[in-house]
Amino acid sequence: MIGSKRKSSDIIIEICAFALAVIVVFPVIYCIFAAFKTHSEFMSPALLPESFGNLNNFRNALSQAPLMRYMLNSFIVSFAGSLVRLVFSVLAAYVFAYFDFRGKNVVFFLLLGTMMMPGDILLSTNYSTVSHLGLLNTYTGICIVSFVSASQVFMLRQKFMTVPRSYIDSAKLDGCSDIGIVTKILIPISRSTLITLFTQSFLTLWNSYLWPLIITASKPEYRTIMVGITKLNSWEDSNYELVLAGVTISLIPSLILFVIMHNSFKKAQ
Amino acid sequence: MKKTLTAIIALLLSVLMLASCGAASGNTSSETQPSEPEQSTELGSTDVTITFWHSASDQAGVIMDEIVKSFNETNGKNITVNAVYQGQYSDATSLLQTMLSAKNYSDLPDIMQTDATGKVPYYNSGRALTIDDALSRGLIDSAYVGNFIPAALSNWKFSNVQLGVPFATSTTVTFYNKTLIDSMGWDHIPESLTDLTAIYNADPSIEKAALQAIPNTPSLANWLGQDGSYLVDQNNGTEGNATKLECIDNGALEKFLTVWKELYESGALLNEDTSKDTFIAGNIPFLITSSSNTAAIVSATEESFETGAMGMLKVDDSSAAGATVSGSCIVLFDSGDDLKIKASAEFLKYLTSDDVQAKFASGTGYIPGTYSSVDSAEYQKVIEEHPQYKAAYEQLMSTPENMKSVTVGPSADFYYAIIDSVSGMLSNNASVEDTVAGMNDQLTLLLEEYARNNS
Numbered sequence: 001m002i003g004s005k006r007k008s009s010d011i012i013i014e015i016c017a018f019a020l021a022v023i024v025v026f027p028v029i030y031c032i033f034a035a036f037k038t039h040s041e042f043m044s045p046a047l048l049p050e051s052f053g054n055l056n057n058f059r060n061a062l063s064q065a066p067l068m069r070y071m072l073n074s075f076i077v078s079f080a081g082s083l084v085r086l087v088f089s090v091l092a093a094y095v096f097a098y099f100d101f102r103g104k105n106v107v108f109f110l111l112l113g114t115m116m117m118p119g120d121i122l123l124s125t126n127y128s129t130v131s132h133l134g135l136l137n138t139y140t141g142i143c144i145v146s147f148v149s150a151s152q153v154f155m156l157r158q159k160f161m162t163v164p165r166s167y168i169d170s171a172k173l174d175g176c177s178d179i180g181i182v183t184k185i186l187i188p189i190s191r192s193t194l195i196t197l198f199t200q201s202f203l204t205l206w207n208s209y210l211w212p213l214i215i216t217a218s219k220p221e222y223r224t225i226m227v228g229i230t231k232l233n234s235w236e237d238s239n240y241e242l243v244l245a246g247v248t249i250s251l252i253p254s255l256i257l258f259v260i261m262h263n264s265f266k267k268a269q
Numbered sequence: 270m271k272k273t274l275t276a277i278i279a280l281l282l283s284v285l286m287l288a289s290c291g292a293a294s295g296n297t298s299s300e301t302q303p304s305e306p307e308q309s310t311e312l313g314s315t316d317v318t319i320t321f322w323h324s325a326s327d328q329a330g331v332i333m334d335e336i337v338k339s340f341n342e343t344n345g346k347n348i349t350v351n352a353v354y355q356g357q358y359s360d361a362t363s364l365l366q367t368m369l370s371a372k373n374y375s376d377l378p379d380i381m382q383t384d385a386t387g388k389v390p391y392y393n394s395g396r397a398l399t400i401d402d403a404l405s406r407g408l409i410d411s412a413y414v415g416n417f418i419p420a421a422l423s424n425w426k427f428s429n430v431q432l433g434v435p436f437a438t439s440t441t442v443t444f445y446n447k448t449l450i451d452s453m454g455w456d457h458i459p460e461s462l463t464d465l466t467a468i469y470n471a472d473p474s475i476e477k478a479a480l481q482a483i484p485n486t487p488s489l490a491n492w493l494g495q496d497g498s499y500l501v502d503q504n505n506g507t508e509g510n511a512t513k514l515e516c517i518d519n520g521a522l523e524k525f526l527t528v529w530k531e532l533y534e535s536g537a538l539l540n541e542d543t544s545k546d547t548f549i550a551g552n553i554p555f556l557i558t559s560s561s562n563t564a565a566i567v568s569a570t571e572e573s574f575e576t577g578a579m580g581m582l583k584v585d586d587s588s589a590a591g592a593t594v595s596g597s598c599i600v601l602f603d604s605g606d607d608l609k610i611k612a613s614a615e616f617l618k619y620l621t622s623d624d625v626q627a628k629f630a631s632g633t634g635y636i637p638g639t640y641s642s643v644d645s646a647e648y649q650k651v652i653e654e655h656p657q658y659k660a661a662y663e664q665l666m667s668t669p670e671n672m673k674s675v676t677v678g679p680s681a682d683f684y685y686a687i688i689d690s691v692s693g694m695l696s697n698n699a700s701v702e703d704t705v706a707g708m709n710d711q712l713t714l715l716l717e718e719y720a721r722n723n724s
Contacts, residue, residue: 039569043550064331128371136376213356214364218320218376220353230356234327
């Protein structure tokens with residue numbers, strides 16, 4: 001009886017999960033299929049293209065904008081930005097989780113308060129700062145505003161606080177330094193969380209548009225893939241299939257990253 | 270593990286720092302004022318590179334790249350144009366505003382393609398080298414300016430200053446599916462909104478709506494302009510900062526909204542955003558859109574049905590024909606470098622030359638900005654092959670010069686407030702009087718807030 005109840009509830013959950021998965025995955029599948037369509041096929045309601053051998057949209061997308069160079073730029077910016085962000089977040093989270101100092105809570109809540117500020121508000125001041133640092137038109141200029149993430153600090157602090165205090169105290173008694181505690185105890189324990197945060201950060205930076213556009217105004221060769229995709233669309237003529245070909249190309253690294261990381265991602269849930 | 274991680278981070282930081290040092294060389298955030306040219310340097314005496322910001326993407330981007338390449342190869346004056354695509358017009362304007370607020374004048378372009386969103390920021394930039402300035406400095410002459418079609422040229426005036434010259438000129442036209450209209454048995458092509466309403470009221474069995482649209486800033490300004498009214502004061506904000514709505518006291522907004530509501534109630538109107546794709550798919554007989562879409566629409570429909578084009582649908586039979594001009598213009602910046610300024614003026618002339626204007630217009634659907642380029646053999650051939658191109662040009666020539674597009678500071682908020690108000694009137698069955706009052710309050714507040722924040 002209990003077994004049959006569990007079974008029926010499992011089935012309902014599985015149906016709901018499947019429906020949700022379809023809702024989430026359908027736009028991606030539609031995008032990939034549409035990238036193989038001709039313009040007239042795109043206007044028809046059919047989901048599948050007549051042939052997956054039609055690569056004209058991909059050829060045109062790659063010829064109208066240097067998408068491969070932009071992909072490389074996006075990869076450098078996303079990878080480096082995510083990694084540095086994670087390093088800063090780990091160190092800050094360790095301090096907030098295990099150090100006691102005057103005003104700690106005030107500083108922590110001030111840090112959390114930055115999460116309430118929309119990015120667009122900071123556009124002008126960030127630009128001014130980066131400009132005065134002489135970092136315009138550089139990878140560092142694109143990445144630097146994402147080097148610290150309050151949400152990552154918060155999540156890692158919470159994760160570190162679940163680690164028994166006795167582990168930390170024992171390590172200190174054995175003469176382990178703070179860096180040693182972070183690298184030998186906290187990072188291995190929090191591996192899944194770190195990988196999840198890295199993946200989320202990578203995707204956020206990969207999808208960023210306005211900041212990379214503005215910061216690379218004089219050196220378009222430093223631009224990222226999302227800026228490149230806008231070059232495929234225009235006010236005069238909506239070439240959706242061309243844009244979707246560009247989007248499909250841009251999806252490849254994200255999908256590869258997700259496939260590699262998905263086991264760690266699940267463990268972190 | 271620890272060593273590997275440390276090595277990766279160190280490597281990445283080193284690469285980033287090296288990359289930034291390399292690319293940042295010569296890139297300073299100077300706040301230098303543009304100095305008076307010390308000594309005139311002649312073009313051709315030395316190499317000069319100028320930066321050109323543009324927003325031409327997709328097919329227009331390909332044509333723009335060809336135009337720039339051709340100029341670089343043939344100008345014979347050692348000028349190299351570094352063309353940089355800066356995203357859509359609004360993105361380029363955001364970039365311009367961000368640079369100006371950071372006082373980073375060294376990264377401003379020498380010459381830029383912009384649309385209505387860039388007018389006010391350019392005018393207030395402190396680095397504008399307007400067409401009036403260029404005339405007084407002898408960079409261009411009055412014959413050059415006199416060749417532009419007046420309605421197109423005057424669109425780029427602000428506060429009585431000629432900011433730039435038209436590059437890609439467009440106007441709002443009506444495309445119609447003649448095949449579909451014939452199958453519906455109509456004996457004529459309606460030319461006004463009230464005409465459409467009458468057709469639908471006379472035959473309630475018509476199931477297919479005629480039009481899918483929600484008025485926004487430019488389309489509302491067009492319909493109000495047909496009845497001789499501006500949307501906002503200061504001649505639609507072209508003579509100075511607008512402070513209030515001008516279409517309330519004269520009853521123009523009330524008249525338009527009444528006609529719009531009757532059109533909706535007759536079943537002729539779908540209260541949804543204009544969709545070019547719905548028209549191309551043959552599901553709706555009329556499409557009111559920018560003439561810059563002509564090439565795309567003609568090409569997408571030529572195998573499916575017969576497409577016609579005419580001026581923008583009028584409000585009623587008493588309204589004047591016409592629609593305001595839009596598109597993009599070319600503006601110059603004062604970098605303080607005489608040679609660069611001269612090179613920019615040279616490139617400006619090239620961009621507005623007959624061949625270039627005709628080439629860009631033929632490939633996109635825009636109207637050439639000058640008389641001589643309209644008369645050019647290349648453009649006349651296009652009109653002969655595709656008569657749909659002619660509607661925009663004819664409307665441009667017949668539109669009264671005092672019909673101006675709207676220039677307001679809070680352009681995006683204005684745009685969406687109008688859409689929400691008019692669409693909400695139909696979906697909530699609100700009264701015309703309440704909608705007029707609501708729009709007056711909301712839009713005036715936006716103007717006041719903008720004035721307060723920028724005073």
